Amino acid sequence: MEKSEAHEHFAKLSAELAHxxxxxQIARFFLRDDDAIEITPxxxxxxKMTATRNIPILLAVIPNFAKCELGKFVKSHPQITPAVHGFSHENHAGKGEKKTELGAHRPVDQVLRELNDARLKMIGLFGHHLSDILVPPWNRIDGYVAAGAKGLGFRAISGFGWKxxxxxxxxxxxxxxxxxxxKNASAKSIAEVTDELTANLQIARNKAFAPVGILSHHLVHNQLxxxxxxxxxxxxxxQKNVKWVNADDLIVNIDP
Ligand SMILES: [Zn+2]
Known part of the structure; x- marks a missing residue:
């Protein structure tokens, strides 16, 4: 893309931030990155790219495959907050259905037992660094499982979208x-990303200036x-009125 074209898309974002x-109002953002199991380049x-900018990361870790070394890595980089990302990121949905691990395809008790094991393993790896947020694989979770997760000690869930x-x-x-x-897990263009961000900031503005989450998957990123x-x-x-926040600081206590 031409430089001027990229500039044009950032201009739309700037116009929205001016609103x-x-x-x-300060626009609050958080960054979530998914599917970690070990230390990779x-x-x-x-x-590194987030630490130099003081950006906290909510790192969704797959408990069943998480390696001990990841515990040490997180402890030496306090900007990273690991979160339970399902149990083994296994799809239990039927053929032709959208992929889901925490859906209604198995009894709720069974799913919750697995999630409890996942949480305990993650506490063992990360101790008090562990986030109180549950990140469902593929951003999908059954309503009953979501409600039951509260009883396991999770205080929030991080999915995708506004519903x-x-x-x-x-x-x-x-x-x-x-x-x-x-498109084969390819990179969106900067125009697509800035347009989506602008559209979501517009929605957030009408939702009492709600925070906006950006999602990445370090293991599948190409250079672009x-x-x-x-x-x-x-x-x-x-930007003057942008603030990066810790996802856990956004949790709202909801009484049973
Ligand atoms: Zn995932």
Missing amino acids: WSKHG DLIHLQ NPNNDISWINTHVDIINWR CWHILDELLEYLCN
Whole structure:
């Protein structure tokens, strides 16, 4: 893309952020990255590019496959908050259905037992660093499982989009995915990402200036993906009324 074209898309985003400014509002963002199990060069790259900008990461870790070394890595990089990402990221949906691990395809008790084991293993690995947020694989969770997760000690769930299956628990959703999963997990263009971000900020403005979540998947990023994420983070970090927040700080206590 031509430089001027990219500039044009950031201009739309700037115009939207100016609306927030006019209302005296700071746009809050959080970054969630999914599917970690071990230390890889890509994870180190993500850690470095966010650490230099003071951006916290909610790192969704697959409990059943998580390696001990990841525990040490997280403890030495406090900007990273690991979160339970299902149990083994296994699809239990039928053929032709959307992939789901925490859906209604198995008895709720069975799913919750697995989630409890997942949480205990993650506490063993990460101790008090562990997030109180549950991140369902493929961002899908059955309403009853979501409600039951509260009894296991989870205080919130992080899915995708603005709709949630119930209001029994706090939702800390992401809204902009930098990857196009329908196109072989390729990078979205900077124009697509900034347009989506602008559209979601408009929605957030009408939802009492709600925070907006950005989603990445370090293991599948190609060079273009890294470049786009880098450009986006750089742009946002240079805006006066943008603040990066810890996803756990967004949790709202909901009484039973
Ligand atoms: Zn995942």
